[in-house]
Amino acid sequence: MADVWQSSMDHAVAVARKAGEMVRGALKDDRTVMTKSSAVDLVTQTDQKVEQLIIQSVKEKFPTHRFIGEESVAAGESCNLTDDPTWIIDPIDGTTNFVHAFPFVAVSIGFSVNKQVEFGVVYSCLEDKMFTARRGRGAFCNGEPLQVSEQTDALVTHLTCVFRVRGAGTAAINMCLVASGCAEAYYEIGIHVWDVAAGSLIVSEAGGVLLDVDGGDVDLMSRRIVAANNRTIAERIVKEIESFTLQRDDAPLQS
Numbered sequence: 646m647a648d649v650w651q652s653s654m655d656h657a658v659a660v661a662r663k664a665g666e667m668v669r670g671a672l673k674d675d676r677t678v679m680t681k682s683s684a685v686d687l688v689t690q691t692d693q694k695v696e697q698l699i700i701q702s703v704k705e706k707f708p709t710h711r712f713i714g715e716e717s718v719a720a721g722e723s724c725n726l727t728d729d730p731t732w733i734i735d736p737i738d739g740t741t742n743f744v745h746a747f748p749f750v751a752v753s754i755g756f757s758v759n760k761q762v763e764f765g766v767v768y769s770c771l772e773d774k775m776f777t778a779r780r781g782r783g784a785f786c787n788g789e790p791l792q793v794s795e796q797t798d799a800l801v802t803h804l805t806c807v808f809r810v811r812g813a814g815t816a817a818i819n820m821c822l823v824a825s826g827c828a829e830a831y832y833e834i835g836i837h838v839w840d841v842a843a844g845s846l847i848v849s850e851a852g853g854v855l856l857d858v859d860g861g862d863v864d865l866m867s868r869r870i871v872a873a874n875n876r877t878i879a880e881r882i883v884k885e886i887e888s889f890t891l892q893r894d895d896a897p898l899q900s
């Protein structure tokens with residue numbers, strides 16, 4: 646049966662790659678002579694340009710679709726998920742990495758219908774790795790199938806034990822590392838829906854598990870997530886987390 650969202654997913658992959666070229670181009674600026682503040686200005690300008698590139702291209706092809714974008718929300722747009730086809734965009738995930746030339750920077754595009762992520766695309770620009778997932782049809786990296794790690798021995802003694810804990814500095818790539826079997830788990834409190842929408846489907850389609858940090862069902866608007874290769878590891882991680890709550894992404898805008 647034809648997939649009604651295939652053309653949207655194809656467009657997401659194409660525009661993520663084009664956006665990645667823009668990010669790489671911006672990173673080529675010689676930051677060795679840049680002050681920190683000018684590097685931060687550069688990432689902010691590039692963030693906005695990339696998000697506009699993606700949104701404009703979608704509006705031309707799919708005029709009825711809606712958007713939740715990191716920069717649009719920062720500019721005051723709402724962050725409410727409806728049943729409509731919605732593009733959930735993080736133009737540059739890993740902005741701090743970008744500023745410091747730490748080579749993990751991604752364009753993340755999630756796509757939801759009826760409040761359910763139907764496809765996810767994470768393009769790791771500097772590694773040239775295109776992570777994709779379509780609901781019910783698996784997860785891939787540059788076309789190769791992804792499968793989470795089979796590790797069940799939760800060696801976590803305490804999350805501060807540095808040698809077992811690493812972070813790429815971008816939620817989207819951290820989740821793709823779990824989906825690729827390179828890491829057993831990732832958790833974070835403080836992320837936003839645009840950081841994790843695409844990665845959440847890539848993890849689950851690679852056989853992984855998503856939970857809230859309290860062990861309940863994951864809620865992409867809650868700013869909290871655990872992504873793991875299986876429930877054993879996920880529940881073990883939950884036991885170690887001293888959780889707290891933050892204002893939800895979809896909380897009513899302060900007047």
Ligand SMILES: O=P(O)(O)O[C@H]1[C@H](O)[C@H](O)[C@H](O)[C@@H](O)[C@@H]1O
Pocket residue numbers: 715735737738739740741814815816817833836840
């Ligand atoms: O780079 P961002 O799009 O701002 O998102 C990142 C966030 O700023 C913070 O660094 C988190 O730890 C990352 O997981 C997130 O991707």
Ligand SMILES: [Mg+2]
Pocket residue numbers: 735737738739816839840
């Ligand atoms: Mg982000």
